[in-house]
Amino acid sequence: MLFSSISFLYYFLPTVLILYFIVPNKFKNTVLLFSSLFFYFYGEPTYVLLMIVSAVSGYLHGLWIEKAKARGGGKLPLASSIFFSLAGLLYFKYTDFFIQNANRLLNTQIPLLKLALPIGISFYTFQILSYVIDVYRGDAKVQKNVLDFLTYVCLFPQLIAGPIVRYTTIEEELKSRKHTLEGFSEGVRRFMIGLSKKVILANTLGELGTHFLNATEKTVLFFWIMTVSFMLQVYFDFSGYSDMAIGLGRIFGFKFLENFNYPFISKSVSEFWRRWHISLGTWFRDYVYIPMGGNRVPVLRWFLNVFVVWFLTGFWHGAQWNFILWGLYFAVLLILEKYVFKAFLEKAPAIVQRVYTLFAVTVSFVLFNADSLEESIRNLKGMFGLLNIPFSGIETVYYLRSYGIVLLIAAIGATPLAAKAFRRLKEKKAGKYVMTFAEPVFLLAMMLLVTGHLVDGSFNPFLYFRF
Amino acid sequence: MREKIKSWVVTVIFSLTLICFAFVNIVSPDLEFSKSERRKLKAFPKVTIKSVLSGDWFDEFEKYTLDQFVLRDFFRGVKAWSRYHLFFQKDNNKIYIANGNINKMEYPLDEKSVIRGAEKLNKIKEKYFKDKNVFVAVIPDKNYFFAPLNGSLSFDYEKMEQLIKENIKDISYIDLFDAMDKDMFYLTDIHWDQEKIIPVADLILKTLGREEKASDFTYEKQKLYPFYGSYYGQAAIKTKPDTLTYLTHAYLDRATVYDYETKEYTDIYRPELFEGYDPYDEFLSGARTILTIENPSNTSGKELIIFRDSFGSSIAPLLLCGYSKITLVDIRYIPYELLGDRLDFSKDIDVLFLYNTMVFNNSAMLR
Structure with a gap:
């Protein structure tokens, strides 16, 4: 089920809200668990069992680790848990990739499994892994209540497209959490902002991408428009989803950590990754990079650490070479930033730093967007005028004029300008007064607008579902 | 607080x-x-x-x-x-x-579809009308006129005409593009307005070799209001409705329409259908597989068969002045191979393929 669907907004969510808030506190997790299982079953009837088995496995391994640690061990159950968790992920997500490459290399014809990718498997697998590793490390207490643990893994606000919520983040809230009017309304605001970002901006930008694919005329300008539009679409799609997840969590009394922090204003690629998909970046930092020694190792070893982490980051996004290349591209940039660009970047004006970062990130999205390496190369060639195509044309101009305002709103919305202006307004007495009435009206208007877009539209995929 | x-x-x-x-x-x-x-x-x-x-x-x-x-x-x-x-x-x-006129962007040009459409006409001509005079007239859709005014996208109509002309065999092409203008269309509908297409009917009659002209007849205008056309619903935004005007005359009053689907005789105009789902059904009952219109006022014995889409419904009454009988066939609803079982093509008849550009660009709908 999609958050940005009529079935979620006007059937599932009101039902869950009523049930959740009328039952006593001790049954709230049960309501959340069963509604989450239904939420998943709605989109993936077949794989709901896989998710439950994975979660139960994580739960049992947690208990086993705790028991083994008391006897001075714990490595075996940890290894077992990592093995079982990753085996499921590898089998469903990566088997065909390995078979395809084996076939190419060895000239064999091993048939592909062609398995459908269980939605959200990358997210819930990483959540389970973070839990068992934290229990092993002693950073988290083992969860003995199976219902509470299943609620953590299956919690529908973050189940299928993140953010990757660590167990330690909501450990206390799983036991008891406060439900306040302020928390609820804050959650509503956040959810509505995310929903509007997704439905009004990301989906509209997605249409532009579809127009590009269907266009009979390919021009240099159109390649750039398509790339920038895709970059903004991914941002509003994914950050919108994260906002909705955080907002829904808040409505139900959870405080999830932020997943995005205006990444496009970054002054370096390393800063970009501290602002983009924060929960994934910190996951790899804490569970792969630092255990490998982080940056407190000799230079060559550090290179290896960086390449391993970014290879895995790319591979996590999809079982395709262009995703791996995308990850390694960032590894190279991060190394260059540290050893080559650093002196220049530190002295350069902020605008130069931002242009450099935006350019580097824009190129990365060409790799990210393509279905194959060949397509990435073709799109890059198109952007830099190497395809022997005109600079612009009738179709390009039409779509630029038609989507220009949306692109402009999206570009401004990707910066903190609007939030800053909003905060400044709230600091003033008159502004506060106005906002008391204007904010609910604005949220209601967004609700109507989103509903209009959903009722009329059919273009509504979440890009991060495929991960 | x-x-x-x-x-x-x-x-x-x-x-x-x-x-x-x-x-x-x-x-x-x-x-x-x-x-x-x-x-x-x-x-x-x-x-x-x-x-x-x-x-x-x-x-x-x-x-x-x-x-x-x-x-x-x-x-x-x-x-x-x-x-x-x-x-x-x-x-x-x-x-x-x-300017209050609702239009749809038909874009891009599907060249394969246009060629396939032209080849479909060839097959029909080959099967039923080898020794007959066969004509094709292509009606430009509204986008042809309005896209340049609004800066909207439109396909290469010249290319479409060229593809049709190049791919039809022994079929004469009637150029309607120059005979039409943007004011011939309704504001809220895809179709042309019957009261404004008399010059188009004259051009077709003349090209088919008929001496009669629709413009020689003094029609009485009947008006139905408000007419919310098909684009109105698609636009989902409030605009001024049209008035649907249909032209009546004694020869049209005397004419009878036979519907092969319902096996019933009806009138040319069906004002009672104006309140239905598609008000344009007022003309010849809307989408029908095969209809014949008998015109007792024309005693020449001359017959015309029109392979048509919905645009044909409003122009057929105007063309009727030149014929004793017009048969309207819509091969979007019946495979052309089956027509021989239902209709007699052996007589001396004129044949006209009359389709709007959107049909050629989506010719898979022709069966």
Whole structure:
């Protein structure tokens, strides 16, 4: 089920809200668990069992680790848990990739499994892994209540497209959490902002991408428009989803950590990754990079650490070479930033730093967007005028004029300008007064607008579902 | 305190909106048909274990929730309004409005489809009309006239004409592009306005070798109002309605129409259908597979067969002045191979293929 669907907004969510808030506190997790299982079953009837088995496995391994640690061990159950968790992920997500490459290399014809990718498997697998590793490390207490643990893994606000919520983040809230009017309304605001970002901006930008694919005329300008539009679409799609997840969590009394922090204003690629998909970046930092020694190792070893982490980051996004290349591209940039660009970047004006970062990130999205390496190369060639195509044309101009305002709103919305202006307004007495009435009206208007877009539209995929 | 009031208001508005719409959606009866979109709406999907476990039921339910959402047309209007006036987009679902005139962008040109369409005409000519005079006339859609005025996209119409001319065999091409202008169309509909296409009828009659001219007859204008055309519903935004005008004359009053589907005789004009799902059905009962119109006022014995789309319904009465009988065939609803069983093509008849450009660009619809 999609958050940005009529079935979620006007059937599932009101039902869950009523049930959740009328039952006593001790049954709230049960309501959340069963509604989450239904939420998943709605989109993936077949794989709901896989998710439950994975979660139960994580739960049992947690208990086993705790028991083994008391006897001075714990490595075996940890290894077992990592093995079982990753085996499921590898089998469903990566088997065909390995078979395809084996076939190419060895000239064999091993048939592909062609398995459908269980939605959200990358997210819930990483959540389970973070839990068992934290229990092993002693950073988290083992969860003995199976219902509470299943609620953590299956919690529908973050189940299928993140953010990757660590167990330690909501450990206390799983036991008891406060439900306040302020928390609820804050959650509503956040959810509505995310929903509007997704439905009004990301989906509209997605249409532009579809127009590009269907266009009979390919021009240099159109390649750039398509790339920038895709970059903004991914941002509003994914950050919108994260906002909705955080907002829904808040409505139900959870405080999830932020997943995005205006990444496009970054002054370096390393800063970009501290602002983009924060929960994934910190996951790899804490569970792969630092255990490998982080940056407190000799230079060559550090290179290896960086390449391993970014290879895995790319591979996590999809079982395709262009995703791996995308990850390694960032590894190279991060190394260059540290050893080559650093002196220049530190002295350069902020605008130069931002242009450099935006350019580097824009190129990365060409790799990210393509279905194959060949397509990435073709799109890059198109952007830099190497395809022997005109600079612009009738179709390009039409779509630029038609989507220009949306692109402009999206570009401004990707910066903190609007939030800053909003905060400044709230600091003033008159502004506060106005906002008391204007904010609910604005949220209601967004609700109507989103509903209009959903009722009329059919273009509504979440890009991060495929991960 | 002010923050608390705001929190209350936000919470109440959000919760009430969700719960009220959920309640109304559940209790309100489902609609079978959308008049504005002119299509059947999804019914509540039948629940079976197989459909639930395969996920098909949920897919169908998603479509059902979209189709049956209360105030659906209002919400579609909200979206359309935001596209045009908030984001200044040039179209909404390919629909654009230029000076109150609603148009649809037909784009891009599907060359293969055009060639396939031309080849379909060749096959029909080869099968039934080897030794007959066969003509094709292509009606430009509204976008041909309005796209340049609005800066909208339109396909290469010259290329389409060229492809048709190059691929038809022993079929004469009648150029309607120069005979038409933007004012011949309704504001809210895809079709041309009968009262304004008399010069087009004259051109066709003349090219077919008939001496009679539609412009020689003094027609009486009958008006039906308000006429909300098919684009009106698609645009989902309020604009001025049209007046549907149909032309009557003694020869048209005496003419009889036989419908091969219903095996019934009807009139040329059906004002009672104006209030139905498609008001344009007023002309020759709308979409019909085969119709014959007998004109006792014309005693020449000359017959015309028109392979047509819906544009043919309003021009056929004007062409009737030159013929004793006109047969209208719509091969979007019947495979052309079956026509020989129903109609006699052995007589001396003129043959006209009359299609608008959108049919050629989507010729898979021709069977």
